[in-house]
Amino acid sequence: xxxxxxEALMAAYLSGNISIAEQEEFLAWVAASPEGxxxxxxxxxxxxxxxQMVYPNFGAGKTAAWNRLEDRLAKNNGQLSGxxxxxxxxxxxxxxxxxxAAAAVLMLVLGGWWYTTQGNTxxxxxxxxxxxxxxxxPDGTQVWLNENSSLAYDERTGERLVNFVGEAxxxxxxxxxxxxxxxxxxxxxxxxxxxxxxxxxxGEERVEVSVKEGKVALARKTAPTQVANPADRLxxxxxxxxxxxxxTAQLATAAAQGQNTTAWKDRRLDFNEVPLAQVVATxxxxxxxxxxxxxxxxxxxxFFGQYENDPQLDxxxxxxxxxxxxELQQHGHTYxxxxxxxx
Numbered sequence: 001x002x003x004x005x006x007e008a009l010m011a012a013y014l015s016g017n018i019s020i021a022e023q024e025e026f027l028a029w030v031a032a033s034p035e036g037x038x039x040x041x042x043x044x045x046x047x048x049x050x051x052q053m054v055y056p057n058f059g060a061g062k063t064a065a066w067n068r069l070e071d072r073l074a075k076n077n078g079q080l081s082g083x084x085x086x087x088x089x090x091x092x093x094x095x096x097x098x099x100x101a102a103a104a105v106l107m108l109v110l111g112g113w114w115y116t117t118q119g120n121t122x123x124x125x126x127x128x129x130x131x132x133x134x135x136x137x138p139d140g141t142q143v144w145l146n147e148n149s150s151l152a153y154d155e156r157t158g159e160r161l162v163n164f165v166g167e168a169x170x171x172x173x174x175x176x177x178x179x180x181x182x183x184x185x186x187x188x189x190x191x192x193x194x195x196x197x198x199x200x201x202x203g204e205e206r207v208e209v210s211v212k213e214g215k216v217a218l219a220r221k222t223a224p225t226q227v228a229n230p231a232d233r234l235x236x237x238x239x240x241x242x243x244x245x246x247x248t249a250q251l252a253t254a255a256a257q258g259q260n261t262t263a264w265k266d267r268r269l270d271f272n273e274v275p276l277a278q279v280v281a282t283x284x285x286x287x288x289x290x291x292x293x294x295x296x297x298x299x300x301x302x303f304f305g306q307y308e309n310d311p312q313l314d315x316x317x318x319x320x321x322x323x324x325x326x327e328l329q330q331h332g333h334t335y336x337x338x339x340x341x342x343x
Contacts, residue, residue, distance in 0.1 A: 127148060149165060
């Protein structure tokens with residue numbers, strides 16, 4: 001959104017440094033159009049992600065930091081008139097300023113801008129239901145975000161950090177001097193340069209890391225002073241999937257689900273003599289439906305099929321039932337498959 005006044009008022013609103021008159025002006029603008037409501041909703045969602053970020057230490061340079069933000073805001077012309085509210089540097093404590101500045105940084109992110117301070121580069125990105133986007137990080141790493149995902153990126157001396165929730169495919173730029181770490185709850189994924197998929201949605205109580213190229217280490221997060229236990233670390237190679245169970249903090253390896261780990265990204269489903277139980281699990285994840293096998297032995301039936309260009313579920317199920325001689329019943333988002341078992 002290219003709107004200086006709206007961005008400034010949103011930053012003030014998020015940080016709590018907004019007057020009654022400014023709040024009334026801003027909320028009236030939000031309510032006036034779907035675009036305003038969408039801007040507001042996205043800002044609030046991204047603001048929640050900033051809880052995971054390590055905020056820069058503005059210290060004595062906070063005036064200069066604000067000037068950089070002000071320069072960015074000054075480049076845009078909005079539909080609302082007026083100037084950006086000045087942060088109350090003389091009367092608020094340091095944390096208040098940091099929250100205000102962080103909110104202003106968030107507005108730059110909404111406009112697709114990077115924010116850099118004291119050598120640290122930070123980025124926030126977030127997707128809603130049905131949205132999938134590609135993001136390029138400052139180090140050259142390519143990230144494909146699946147729906148309902150959020151990413152917070154931070155460069156510090158000697159390492160690249162990503163706080164992440166949701167699902168994403170990472171194609172990490174090689175940098176042997178700066179490891180690339182993905183933090184997902186109590187799990188840490190570390191690489192130097194490789195490509196892999198991470199799934200860590202809230203509510204699933206597990207983190208899945210599937211490697212396409214290179215080598216990836218999946219480990220339990222430890223305190224800085226704690227000595228890492230080798231048993232709390234998995235080294236994964238192409239074709240392997242590592243699983244971290246949030247409740248028990250246990251690590252395990254599993255064979256990748258065929259070639260469908262990145263089906264959401266490639267818009268392609270590929271089953272090559274895959275057990276039906278695994279096919280069903282893939283379809284449920286890809287299409288957000290429930291598929292029930294009426295006879296337990298059906299899960300052992302092997303299925304072959306390739307589907308490209310974001311296939312429709314009805315087409316996939318039609319070919320599946322015809323090839324395996326199954327019957328299909330649908331009730332809303334629930335599908336039931338029945339037929340002869342393959343014991």
